[in-house]
Amino acid sequence: MAENIQAIRGMHDILPDQTPRWHHVEAVLRRVMAAYGYREIRMPLVEKTELFKRSIGEVTDIVEKEMYTFEDRNGDSLTLRPEGTAGCLRACLEHGLIHNQAHRLWYAGPMFRHERPQKGRYRQFHQLGVEAYGMPGPDIDAELILLCRRLWRELGLGHKLELQLNSLGTAEERLAYRAKLVEYFRAHYEQLDEDSRRRLETNPLRILDSKNPELREVIEGAPVLAEEFGEESKAHFQGLLERLDEAGVAYGVNPRLVRGLDYYCRTVFEWVTQELGAQGTVCAGGRYDGLIEQLGGKGSAAVGFALGMERLIDLLDEPERFEAAAQPHAYLISVGGLAERKAVALAESLRDALPSLRLQEHRGGGGFKSQFKRADKSGAQVALILGDDEARDLTIGIKHLRTDAGQTTLAQAELVSFLQTLI
Known part of the structure; x- marks a missing residue:
């Protein structure tokens, strides 16, 4: 008798008693997106590998270790999408939706990364992504955060999520900061763990985001990026904070908050929870004005976020009520x-x-x-x-x-x- 074939490790079935929760969350997402004037875009699951190497960065963990990459019958290197921003931007550039235009877009669907599976982190996972193009000011950054807050409220999760903010400045400011950061961490090299030593040569800002408690003291003593900011970066971040204050959004400024991808600049943010253990980041995003040029387009403002659907659904109270609603x-x-x-x-x-x-x-x-x-x-x-x-x-x-x-x-x-x- 043939053995049963099992699902691939880290890729899970969503069974009929679970899908009502997904339907509920997806309905709320669609309603809120429409309320803010965001339109849906749908991109392929598979893209040319070069797209992610250019956008995410060849020395990131995603590109080096986690992507599902294969050669097709034509000899082209293709990759199952590990995130949605690059594909969305590629589609907009390909179809002429970027230059001298403003767009508010969203998409949802599966992403793929070959990571060690654990609760809240899977090899096939689902994301909602939201992207806004052609708007350079802090007003659109604030809109995205307010959109998130409304999502949490309509899902009954407002009390479970906290907002953390930071600014990464411009590429030039970050380059100056990088030199100071490398100098500082080299002076404390013996205190760094193996992962941080590797990042010191590739992406030293990621050391600031280390979850190793033994590094907390040395990280707290590191230089602060904001010390390198010019007047424009300071004004942009201050403009964001003023808008959030006016709208009554609670937040914490976290100077050690960075993002794992190379293309971010200025505003970065995360919505985090204490209820999911180590995988506490439910939603994250920020501004990435320089990415469009990396992909061959003319420079334009861009900002967005992605949220993990599985993590969001894990936070729902009384999930059985959604099953009853589908009976x-x-x-x-x-x-x-x-x-x-x-x-x-x-x-x-x-x-x-x-x-x-x-x-x-x-x-x-x-x-x-x-x-x-x-x-x-x-x-x-x-x-x-x-x-x-x-x-x-x-x-x-x-x-x-x-x-x-x-x-x-x-x-x-x-x-x-x-x-x-x-x-």
């Missing part, structure tokens, strides 16, 4: 040759009259007893009972499955009115 309102039982034939047309007429009705018909035969068991298991509020006698008399039996109300009989002409009370 059928009614379960149609039919026993007898005439009843089974009439049940098909009756069910279709009910769906025509009540488009929001969730009506499940019994299939697979069986007597009243076995069908009642199926009806109860479905989670439906009522069973609609159609035997040959009811089919001839144009009546229907009603059995309440979640209350102690007795069984009743209705004329089929009254059924639509009755079912409206369940929706």
Whole structure:
């Protein structure tokens, strides 16, 4: 007997009892995106590998270790997308949506990284990404943060997430800071762990984001990037803070907050939680004005964020309520040759009259007893009972499955009115 084939490690099935939570979150996301004037864009799962090497950076962990890259039959190097920003920007450049234009866009779907699987971090994971192009000021940065706050509120998660902010300045300011940072960490080389020593040669700012508690003291003593800021960078960050203060957004300025990708500048932010253990960052983003030129376009302002759908769904309270909301309102039982034939047309007429009705018909035969068991298991509020006698008399039996109300009989002409009370 052949062995069962298992799912790939770190790539999980989303089962029917879990999908209602996803539907709920996705519906809220779509509603909030529309409320702020953001339009959906859909990109391929697979892109040319060069896209990510150029955008993310060849010396990042993602490109060096984590990408699912393969050679196709034409000899081209292709990669399953590890994040969405590069693909979204590629699509906009390819279709002429960037130069001298402003766009607010969003996308959602699976991303792929070959990391060590753990709770909240998978090899196939799902993200919502939001990108805004052509708007250089702190006003759009503030809008994205306010959009996030509204998402949390509508999902009932406002009390579980905290906002952390920082500014990374311009590329020139960061270059000057990098030299000082390298000099500082070289002086403390013996105190660095292996990962930080490697980053010292490739991306020293990432040392500031180390989760190793033994490095906390040496990191706290490092130079501060803001000391290198010119007037424009200072004004941009101050403008962001003033707008958030005016809107009543609570935040913390974290001077050690950096992002793992090379293309960020000025504003960076994270929404974090204490409820998911080590994987506490639920949403992260910032400004990346220089990336467009790296991909061959003319320089333009760009800012965005991505949130992890799995982590967001893990934060939901009482997830079982979403499963209940997806259960059928009614379960149609039919026993007898005439009843089974009439049940098909009756069910279709009910769906025509009540488009929001969730009506499940019994299939697979069986007597009243076995069908009642199926009806109860479905989670439906009522069973609609159609035997040959009811089919001839144009009546229907009603059995309440979640209350102690007795069984009743209705004329089929009254059924639509009755079912409206369940929706």
